[in-house]
Amino acid sequence: MESVQRSRKLTVRLTPDEFKTIDGQFKKSTAKIMSDYIRSILLTGKITLYYRNQSLDQLIEELKLLRRELAAIGNNFNQVVKKINSVKEAAELNFWLDMAALLQKQLLEKTASINDKIAQISDKWLQGS
Known part of the structure; x- marks a missing residue:
């Protein structure tokens, strides 16, 4: 991209309310700098907005937590299996x-919890379509 000197x-x-409105729109846009955002509006009348789905x-946050918990349970399970393979005494x-x-029970419970969350969000999305 060539450098353009703006002189x-x-x-x-x-007004404070006008600035608040423009600032709010800027924060929803893909522009990184407000002057780029304003320039885009003035010159093209086009802006790109993105919306977050709360x-x-x-x-995603709940699934991240569940993934970490699953990883910890899986790690513990692997350690137990290794121990079982090396044990010589019956007790x-x-x-x-x-x-x-x-x-194994914890793993099944977490898997069920993940399935429930996926079902909940699927139901919610399907209601919107």
Whole structure:
């Protein structure tokens, strides 16, 4: 992109409410600098806006947390399985088998929770279409 020297200045006075409105629109736009945003409006009358879907943002945050929890449970489960494979005594083996069963239950519960969240958001999106 070639560098363009802009030597002309345009000054516009706004009320606080007018500035708040323009600033709010600028923040919704893809422009990184307000002067680029204003220039785009003045010269082309076209601007690109993006909208955030709050329910999708919430879902993503919940899924991130569930993914971390699943990773931790999966890691623990792998460690228990390795331990089971190295145990020689029956009493110790029973302890680790019980631990594996507990982790398996947690894993199934988290998977069900993820499925519930996906179903909830799917239902919500389908209602909107």
